[in-house]
Amino acid sequence: MRRSRRMFEEYQSGNFNPDDRYALAYKKVKRIKGFYVHLIVYIFVNAIIISSNFYGNSNQDPISWSWQTFSTALFWGIGLLAHGLSVFGRNIFFGQNWEERKIKEFMEKDKNEKWE
Numbered sequence: 001m002r003r004s005r006r007m008f009e010e011y012q013s014g015n016f017n018p019d020d021r022y023a024l025a026y027k028k029v030k031r032i033k034g035f036y037v038h039l040i041v042y043i044f045v046n047a048i049i050i051s052s053n054f055y056g057n058s059n060q061d062p063i064s065w066s067w068q069t070f071s072t073a074l075f076w077g078i079g080l081l082a083h084g085l086s087v088f089g090r091n092i093f094f095g096q097n098w099e100e101r102k103i104k105e106f107m108e109k110d111k112n113e114k115w116e
Contacts, residue, residue: 031087034087035084035087035088038080038083039080042073042077042080045076046072046073046076049069049072049073050070050073053066053068053069054069
């Protein structure tokens with residue numbers, strides 16, 4: 001992970017080999033694709049589990065809100081969330097360079113205010 005971060009910083013600075021740039025982009029695309037495949041399998045498998053539990057039990061209510069129905073979706077969902085954070089980064093809400101943009105914004109705001 002640190003090597004990818006270093007490669008990304010070198011890429012942004014302009015001192016980067018085109019082959020390394022391609023390798024970094026390829027690796028990122030493969031990680032994103034892996035996450036989306038994981039998401040599709042999660043949705044498909046859990047839809048089957050939940051629908052078979054709801055409509056497969058003719059001796060029970062058609063809607064059964066039992067723990068066993070949703071435990072797979074819950075725990076697998078936690079794993080899927082961790083996978084998403086590893087792919088898209090921990091700074092998903094603030095984005096890259098968020099702190100620097102905010103500091104510049106506050107500095108501009110402070111510059112435009114008149115002190116009395």
